[in-house]
Amino acid sequence: MVSEGREATLRRFGIVPSVAELLRAALDDAVERAEAGRRAAGEAPPALVVLDAGCGRSSALARHRTRIGRFVGVDIHVPAPGALPYLDEFAAVDLCAGADAFPPATFDVVLSSFTVEHLADPGAAFANLARWLRPGGSLVLTTVNRRHPFVAAYLAMPAWARQRIQPVVKACAADVHPLVGACNDPAALRAALAASRYEDVRVATVGHLARAWGRRLPAFALGLAGDLLARGIPSRRSTLVITARAPERAA
Numbered sequence: 001m002v003s004e005g006r007e008a009t010l011r012r013f014g015i016v017p018s019v020a021e022l023l024r025a026a027l028d029d030a031v032e033r034a035e036a037g038r039r040a041a042g043e044a045p046p047a048l049v050v051l052d053a054g055c056g057r058s059s060a061l062a063r064h065r066t067r068i069g070r071f072v073g074v075d076i077h078v079p080a081p082g083a084l085p086y087l088d089e090f091a092a093v094d095l096c097a098g099a100d101a102f103p104p105a106t107f108d109v110v111l112s113s114f115t116v117e118h119l120a121d122p123g124a125a126f127a128n129l130a131r132w133l134r135p136g137g138s139l140v141l142t143t144v145n146r147r148h149p150f151v152a153a154y155l156a157m158p159a160w161a162r163q164r165i166q167p168v169v170k171a172c173a174a175d176v177h178p179l180v181g182a183c184n185d186p187a188a189l190r191a192a193l194a195a196s197r198y199e200d201v202r203v204a205t206v207g208h209l210a211r212a213w214g215r216r217l218p219a220f221a222l223g224l225a226g227d228l229l230a231r232g233i234p235s236r237r238s239t240l241v242i243t244a245r246a247p248e249r250a251a
């Protein structure tokens with residue numbers, strides 16, 4: 001998160017909405033829908049079952065904690081004891097490989113925030129998430145967009161060069177993860193989601209470089225330049241916020 005002053009600068013330059021605002025709206029909608037579905041099925045009060053896939057060290061779903069009956073997080077890295085107090089369960093699962101980690105139709109809502117760009121096989125992960133979601137359940141994704149020239153340049157760098165840059169733009173070393181970017185533009189993501197039969201796929205694009213890099217002034221300024229470069233070209237903005245629904249009927 002950037003300082004209030006930098007946030008005000010971004011708003012003055014029209015770098016709105018933020019990813020956080022879009023994500024909040026998408027998750028509010030997903031939770032409302034899931035609750036309505038459970039109420040219609042006779043459950044009162046509804047107790048949602050949700051998954052944060054690639055849960056890292058924070059979750060945008062945590063603000064809905066009081067409406068969630070079972071909150072599960074998965075990641076390839078095990079968190080320190082007590083680090084994610086809002087979770088009921090944590091499981092060490094590789095999203096691309098752990099097909100049997102959960103029974104089919106377990107979750108009402110799945111969030112996967114800034115994780116897709118790290119996956120070796122996003123198609124396999126989307127198929128797993130589709131299976132673990134209840135029919136019609138909501139998937140909410142955020143990830144980076146290769147169609148932004150800075151993102152494309154960053155992903156094209158050799159790993160050693162990225163490793164040098166990441167500690168400068170990231171908040172701390174724990175946020176530095178290997179990047180793959182196998183499925184990181186709107187068309188590739190739509191195709192991968194369609195292959196797993198997701199429905200009602202919606203892709204929003206937003207400028208997020210200055211906010212993501214904004215703790216240090218030079219990185220903030222570079223990010224702002226990048227966000228302004230793509231402000232008028234939606235398909236090239238740096239970041240994607242995607243919503244989709246699991247197929248109503250199993251394959």
Ligand SMILES: C[S@@+](CC[C@H](N)C(=O)[O-])C[C@H]1O[C@@H](n2cnc3c(N)ncnc32)[C@H](O)[C@@H]1O
Binds near residue numbers: 118177
């Ligand atoms: C940039 S962090 C995002 C963390 C958190 N979702 C957030 O928005 O703050 C990416 C996370 O994805 C996890 N990750 C990377 N590859 C994964 C995989 N194959 N399966 C599960 N998690 C993975 C990383 O360990 C890391 O915690």
